[in-house]
Amino acid sequence: MxxxxxDMFLPLVKTLILLFILELITTAIFPMVGLENYRVPxxxxxxxxxGLRLETPYLAVLxxxxxxxxxxxxxxxxxxxxxxxxxICIVVSYVRGMIHFSSWSMTMLITFVFQIFWFLIVSLLVxxxxxxxxxxxxxxxxxxxxxxxxxxxxxxxxxxxxxMWRVEDRGLMGEG
Amino acid sequence: xxxxxxEGRRTKIVINCAMLIMAIYSLSQRDYVFLRTSxxxxxxxxxxxxxxxxxxxxxxxxxxxxxxYVANVSASxxxxxxxxxxxxxxxxxxLNQESIKESTRLRELIKFGEVTERKKVLARVVSWxxxxxxxxxxxxxxxxxxVKLQSAVTGSEGLVGYVYRLTDHFADVxxxxxxxxxxxxxxxxxxxxxxxxxxxxNRCIMKYVNRTEPIILNDIVMTSGLGxxxxxxxxxxxxxxxxxxxxxxxxxxxxxxxxxxxxxxxxMVLVFEQEEHKQLEWQALEEQLNAGSEVRK
Numbered sequence: 001m002x003x004x005x006x007d008m009f010l011p012l013v014k015t016l017i018l019l020f021i022l023e024l025i026t027t028a029i030f031p032m033v034g035l036e037n038y039r040v041p042x043x044x045x046x047x048x049x050x051g052l053r054l055e056t057p058y059l060a061v062l063x064x065x066x067x068x069x070x071x072x073x074x075x076x077x078x079x080x081x082x083x084x085x086x087x088i089c090i091v092v093s094y095v096r097g098m099i100h101f102s103s104w105s106m107t108m109l110i111t112f113v114f115q116i117f118w119f120l121i122v123s124l125l126v127x128x129x130x131x132x133x134x135x136x137x138x139x140x141x142x143x144x145x146x147x148x149x150x151x152x153x154x155x156x157x158x159x160x161x162x163x164m165w166r167v168e169d170r171g172l173m174g175e176g
Numbered sequence: 177x178x179x180x181x182x183e184g185r186r187t188k189i190v191i192n193c194a195m196l197i198m199a200i201y202s203l204s205q206r207d208y209v210f211l212r213t214s215x216x217x218x219x220x221x222x223x224x225x226x227x228x229x230x231x232x233x234x235x236x237x238x239x240x241x242x243x244x245y246v247a248n249v250s251a252s253x254x255x256x257x258x259x260x261x262x263x264x265x266x267x268x269x270x271l272n273q274e275s276i277k278e279s280t281r282l283r284e285l286i287k288f289g290e291v292t293e294r295k296k297v298l299a300r301v302v303s304w305x306x307x308x309x310x311x312x313x314x315x316x317x318x319x320x321x322x323v324k325l326q327s328a329v330t331g332s333e334g335l336v337g338y339v340y341r342l343t344d345h346f347a348d349v350x351x352x353x354x355x356x357x358x359x360x361x362x363x364x365x366x367x368x369x370x371x372x373x374x375x376x377x378n379r380c381i382m383k384y385v386n387r388t389e390p391i392i393l394n395d396i397v398m399t400s401g402l403g404x405x406x407x408x409x410x411x412x413x414x415x416x417x418x419x420x421x422x423x424x425x426x427x428x429x430x431x432x433x434x435x436x437x438x439x440x441x442x443x444m445v446l447v448f449e450q451e452e453h454k455q456l457e458w459q460a461l462e463e464q465l466n467a468g469s470e471v472r473k
Binding site: 076 | 202
């Protein structure tokens with residue numbers, strides 16, 4: 001378990017720089033090439049990585065920082081993502097023993113499953129706010145392609161983030 | 177700082193609970209009409225904005241070069257068509273100028289209300305919101321350029337949205353495609369009112385229109401001027417789908433906006449320059465209402 005704050009500072013800065021580059025591509029380039037309806041929510045991928053791969057008491061703070069950074073690029077705000085991220089971390093802490101990143105396909109599958117959790121938590125919060133399922137159904141249609149893209153990208157980004165956070169990545173890219 | 181395994185778990189539980197409470201409280205306090213910006217938001221957005229702007233400019237430069245020089249195969253044909261169109265429009269402008277003069281004369285005659293002037297600020301779209309759920313664009317004009325929160329934003333074809341979040345040099349505009357944006361609209365031909373909201377597939381929906389209203393496809397919808405955000409008479413879009421069910425008192429109307437949001441580059445911010453005393457009147461009224469609701473509690 002990583003408990004030293006100084007161990008986390010540099011990897012966090014690197015993660016935020018990577019997120020910054022990806023958010024710039026998503027916000028400035030994707031819409032200009034006709035992808036104005038579909039954006040890749042890289043913040044979800046980063047929060048899932050933290051929840052699944054990092055073991056530290058400050059996980060909630062790390063998730064908050066990533067979500068707060070994301071809120072500079074989106075009016076969505078940091079709140080819903082932080083709630084979803086923390087709840088997922090709590091779930092992961094109970095099932096950590098069962099999660100094995102043994103291959104690319106497993107990494108994709110695990111990411112996909114936890115994205116469904118993310119979607120359910122955020123949908124519940126949206127439902128509490130609006131009192132209607134209409135918007136949730138709308139969201140579900142966009143969730144399908146976006147979650148597939150995130151799942152497909154997950155082995156590559158988990159590999160990169162593993163290097164940044166110096167997490168043991170045996171098996172993640174299928175070599176284990 | 178280092179912990180034993182048990183201490184670590186305890187700290188984790190405390191931090192998780194604290195962050196969850198903070199996030200849920202912040203979520204419950206969120207204002208969906210406009211977003212207040214903290215000093216950190218202002219600082220970071222003002223730093224990130226120019227980077228987003230330069231990336232967008234480079235990308236536009238490349239696609240512009242491709243579109244104007246490489247893929248430009250029907251320029252001569254287009255030129256001929258456009259010349260004919262200009263001639264046609266010049267005639268139309270002449271007729272419209274006559275109508276404006278007539279309208280001004282009649283307005284003076286009947287002393288038709290007080291037309292409030294709005295300052296126009298031209299801005300460039302620098303990026304879109306990074307979330308799929310929100311149809312928000314970031315423009316390169318902010319508080320320092322005279323933009324205010326909830327100022328209406330238009331494109332050359334019609335209504336774009338209003339200013340939702342504001343920093344010194346940039347502003348986030350929530351477009352009419354977003355489900356959180358509601359515009360009081362009027363069907364131009366019939367003067368029927370309804371609320372226009374963002375829907376799906378780059379379309380809007382017009383709610384609360386009585387099912388007996390004889391609305392037809394391609395009817396134009398414009399802003400009604402109610403609600404103090406959008407000025408009256410800005411074109412929103414045309415009606416592209418109507419469904420009248422056998423039950424209910426309203427009809428399902430879908431609107432295709434005139435603005436092509438995928439090609440939106442420049443916008444105009446219409447800043448409502450309200451007189452000082454009127455602002456004070458609004459504030460006093462708001463305070464009075466708040467005091468009234470507290471007394472009732």
